[in-house]
Amino acid sequence: MNLLRFVPIKLTLLLVLGILLGRYLQPDVFLPVTFAVLFLVLLGFLFYRDKRATPFTTHGKNSILFGILVVLTTISIGILAVSSTYPKNQPGHYSHKDVTGSHLWKIKIHEVLKSSTYSDRYVAKVLALENEKASGRLLLSFPLDSLAEKLEADDELIVYTELSVINPPLNPHQFDYQNYLEGLGISNQMRLHGNDFLTTQNPERTMYGMAARFRNQIITNLKKAHFGKEELGIIQALLLGQRNEISEETYDSYKNAGAVHILAVSGLHIGIILLLLQFLLRPLERLPKGKTIKLILIVGLLWGFALLAGLSASVVRAVTMFSFVAYALYLNRPGNTFNILALSMFFILLIIDPLLIVQVGFQMSYAAVFAIVWMYPLLERLWHPKNRIIRYFWQLLSVSIAAQLGVLPISLFYFHQFPGLFFISNLLIVPALGLILGMGILVIFLALLNSLPDILVTAYDTLIRWMNAIIGWISQQEDFVFRNISFDAVQLVLAYAILTCAVFFFSKPTFKKAIALSMAVIGFQLYLFGTSYETGQKETLFLAHQTKNSVLIHQTGNRLAVMAPDVRRLERLTTAYQIAERITSTEHRPLRNGYRWHDKNLLIIDSLGVYPKKNTYSDYVLLTGSPKLNLKRLIDSIRPETIIADGSNYRSYIERWRKTCEEKKQRFYFTGEDGAYYFD
Numbered sequence: 001m002n003l004l005r006f007v008p009i010k011l012t013l014l015l016v017l018g019i020l021l022g023r024y025l026q027p028d029v030f031l032p033v034t035f036a037v038l039f040l041v042l043l044g045f046l047f048y049r050d051k052r053a054t055p056f057t058t059h060g061k062n063s064i065l066f067g068i069l070v071v072l073t074t075i076s077i078g079i080l081a082v083s084s085t086y087p088k089n090q091p092g093h094y095s096h097k098d099v100t101g102s103h104l105w106k107i108k109i110h111e112v113l114k115s116s117t118y119s120d121r122y123v124a125k126v127l128a129l130e131n132e133k134a135s136g137r138l139l140l141s142f143p144l145d146s147l148a149e150k151l152e153a154d155d156e157l158i159v160y161t162e163l164s165v166i167n168p169p170l171n172p173h174q175f176d177y178q179n180y181l182e183g184l185g186i187s188n189q190m191r192l193h194g195n196d197f198l199t200t201q202n203p204e205r206t207m208y209g210m211a212a213r214f215r216n217q218i219i220t221n222l223k224k225a226h227f228g229k230e231e232l233g234i235i236q237a238l239l240l241g242q243r244n245e246i247s248e249e250t251y252d253s254y255k256n257a258g259a260v261h262i263l264a265v266s267g268l269h270i271g272i273i274l275l276l277l278q279f280l281l282r283p284l285e286r287l288p289k290g291k292t293i294k295l296i297l298i299v300g301l302l303w304g305f306a307l308l309a310g311l312s313a314s315v316v317r318a319v320t321m322f323s324f325v326a327y328a329l330y331l332n333r334p335g336n337t338f339n340i341l342a343l344s345m346f347f348i349l350l351i352i353d354p355l356l357i358v359q360v361g362f363q364m365s366y367a368a369v370f371a372i373v374w375m376y377p378l379l380e381r382l383w384h385p386k387n388r389i390i391r392y393f394w395q396l397l398s399v400s401i402a403a404q405l406g407v408l409p410i411s412l413f414y415f416h417q418f419p420g421l422f423f424i425s426n427l428l429i430v431p432a433l434g435l436i437l438g439m440g441i442l443v444i445f446l447a448l449l450n451s452l453p454d455i456l457v458t459a460y461d462t463l464i465r466w467m468n469a470i471i472g473w474i475s476q477q478e479d480f481v482f483r484n485i486s487f488d489a490v491q492l493v494l495a496y497a498i499l500t501c502a503v504f505f506f507s508k509p510t511f512k513k514a515i516a517l518s519m520a521v522i523g524f525q526l527y528l529f530g531t532s533y534e535t536g537q538k539e540t541l542f543l544a545h546q547t548k549n550s551v552l553i554h555q556t557g558n559r560l561a562v563m564a565p566d567v568r569r570l571e572r573l574t575t576a577y578q579i580a581e582r583i584t585s586t587e588h589r590p591l592r593n594g595y596r597w598h599d600k601n602l603l604i605i606d607s608l609g610v611y612p613k614k615n616t617y618s619d620y621v622l623l624t625g626s627p628k629l630n631l632k633r634l635i636d637s638i639r640p641e642t643i644i645a646d647g648s649n650y651r652s653y654i655e656r657w658r659k660t661c662e663e664k665k666q667r668f669y670f671t672g673e674d675g676a677y678y679f680d
Helices: 007-025 030-049 063-083 177-182 207-224 229-240 248-256 267-280 282-286 290-308 313-331 336-352 354-358 360-380 388-415 422-448 454-475 489-507 511-536 571-581 631-638 651-663
Strands: 103-112 119-129 137-143 156-161 186-191 197-199 539-546 549-556 559-563 585-589 594-597 600-605 620-623 642-645 667-670
Touching: 007 063, 007 336, 007 354, 030 063, 063 336, 063 354, 103 137, 103 207, 156 186, 177 186, 207 229, 207 290, 207 422, 229 248, 229 422, 229 454, 248 454, 267 282, 267 290, 267 313, 267 360, 267 422, 282 290, 290 313, 290 422, 313 336, 313 360, 336 354, 336 360, 354 360, 360 388, 360 489, 388 422, 388 489, 422 454, 489 511, 549 571, 559 571, 631 651, 642 651, 651 667
Parallel strands: 137 186, 559 585, 600 620, 620 642, 642 667
Antiparallel strands: 103 119, 103 156, 119 137, 156 197, 539 549, 549 559, 594 600
């Protein structure tokens, strides 16, 4: 099937291209506005001059020029959409004002985030700065359990504080939380304590706030029932989009079993609910205008479920997409599914949020649905079992494989692991998911009425417990969970090229398609050979940052040597580096007092403060463990090029050493602010 013959797919691809260009270039909004208006005017002129002109077609004397203008207009609109989200292009954004030091802020809680190990976190919208109207989004954090009462969506706070910058990662290949928050339109944060704010009375209510309160009321009523702790956490995740109550062990079990998508209210859940509604409301089709009534009810009920789940970003995205899918089913015309999927993406990116394009959930949702629509018919045709039960499970397996193939490159790129038994999880759980969701909605409805019978609580609790047990058993098959897979952006693109060429080839094999598939596979292999050779030639030494530890890392080709006094807390740091740099072996060694690197000396002074004081020269001096020493005397006797302090030192010592180095005009480097230090 030639997908590019569908106009909505072409327009959506062009819009995505424009958004990506706008995210990379980040121009002032004036430029894309000018071009978009100019191209629209030219399009209107050509349209009225030759009404036969149709974009992306060959008839009409101005069709080629018209098509080019449509391409340029759509790209310009994409650039404009993403450019308008940047603070510099928003006149009322707080960043246009002087925000140095402490100021009086009025902020509104927009979203309650999952608490981290050390803090409770919220996304807040700026309402005013120094009593002047302002806009923007902030990350708000409190020390864990410092609040007498948790904040809720729509709460409005008056605070007098200063903003702090969200720092980039200090070590190579760590998760870039700063970049992630920028994708959500957040550049700064506020760090408050429990009594650092005042709340306003009768704040303005929003749809998100009302949805959050409705969801909290449901959770409160569910907690009154006698559900198990783990089971209640799963229920909240399945039906309300709240994963805060799921233990880390349970979450890891679902992840290792390839079933973590079950815990997020997203495309799978909305798709199943859509199918259930299609089945239950089928009798309406017998009425006059019955199909139209059925469509209106289905879309209304889908958005009712979105309200039930708190209107989170993933739920709104999924319900929007499947509202378009419901319309495609209503039209019942071949090929419309691709058009509707493309239109839903176009609508979401243009109207709701263009920055969704960089969010993993958005990418995986559309990749999975598109793969199912495109690849499932090919897989389903491979075998036609006569037995209805076998045919049903084969169709279910085909859907699971298609979805997994669609998201596999994205999953490897972001998470670097692959659950080999994903198909077993889906075969065992997905058939029952309709029952689980249907019973769950009934449980929630009765809980809201305070009429939830104990027998239903027991039955639903047992059903969830069985599901957890099945997932737990599958996740224990460690040999089938492939972890720490190196997979970068180039491999991501090449992998999708292989999948695309493979689908085209197996749909209708031709020699040209076979050549294209072979070239994609060869390109992937050549890239692997190239990166392996590049890794083999690489050698580097750097000092990583870790609190209360000193970590020196030496890479030689695909081998890694990690020198540290405490190796127990190194797994996260070293694993990320191993994956990104394609390391095959890692060795842990104790940290010595000195090293020689490229004809330069590195002297390490630990908490004892002992070092050679005569006739000694070191290019680098590393201070670890807060040594008590006279730094001026050390500088005069050793004459180092650079003094380095890592995360094992007290902050008060760092500041004292910094001042001393400024007085002596000595270069000073602190990994806690400047990041990992690479030795020349």
